[in-house]
Amino acid sequence: QVQLVESGGGLVQPGGSLTLSCAASGSIFSRYAMGWYRQAPGKQRELVASITSGGSINYADSVKGRFTISGDNAKNTVYLQMNDLKPEDTAVYYCNARRVVTMSNYWGQGTQVTVSS
Numbered sequence: 001q002v003q004l005v006e007s008g009g010g011l012v013q014p015g016g017s018l019t020l021s022c023a024a025s026g027s028i029f030s031r032y033a034m035g036w037y038r039q040a041p042g043k044q045r046e047l048v049a050s051i052t053s054g055g056s057i058n059y060a061d062s063v064k065g066r067f068t069i070s071g072d073n074a075k076n077t078v079y080l081q082m083n084d085l086k087p088e089d090t091a092v093y094y095c096n097a098r099r100v101v102t103m104s105n106y107w108g109q110g111t112q113v114t115v116s117s
Contacts, residue, residue: 001106002026002032002097002106003025004023004024006022006095006111007020009093009111010112011114011116012115013116014116015084016115017081017083017084017085019081020093020095020113022034022078024076027076029076031099032099033051033052033053035050035097036078036094036096037094038089039092045094048067049080050069063089066082066084067081068081069081080093086115087116089113089115090115091113092113093113094109094110095108096108
């Protein structure tokens with residue numbers, strides 16, 4: 001069982017920055033792909049950014065050039081640095097850990113990000 005705990009959400013003005021953190025229970029980055037998803041009210045959950053155990057990174061088109069995903073193996077933590085935030089980035093952001101070979105899929109509890117003036 002993998003536990004994921006997100007932090008770092010909050011209220012920020014348009015153009016501002018936030019960094020989200022996702023702390024995992026144990027050293028899983030060598031075995032799991034990690035991702036950040038978000039879900040806005042009335043919308044489906046969507047992938048924001050992901051990083052595989054091999055280090056391959058993928059971003060949604062809507063956040064390319066503004067968001068950066070990274071990981072710290074020593075701290076078992078994955079980050080999402082969000083710059084130039086827009087009102088449309090407002091959503092609950094979820095951390096995900098996935099391992100295809102074992103069909104394992106874990107979610108954090110989510111953290112609210114609100115971009116508003």
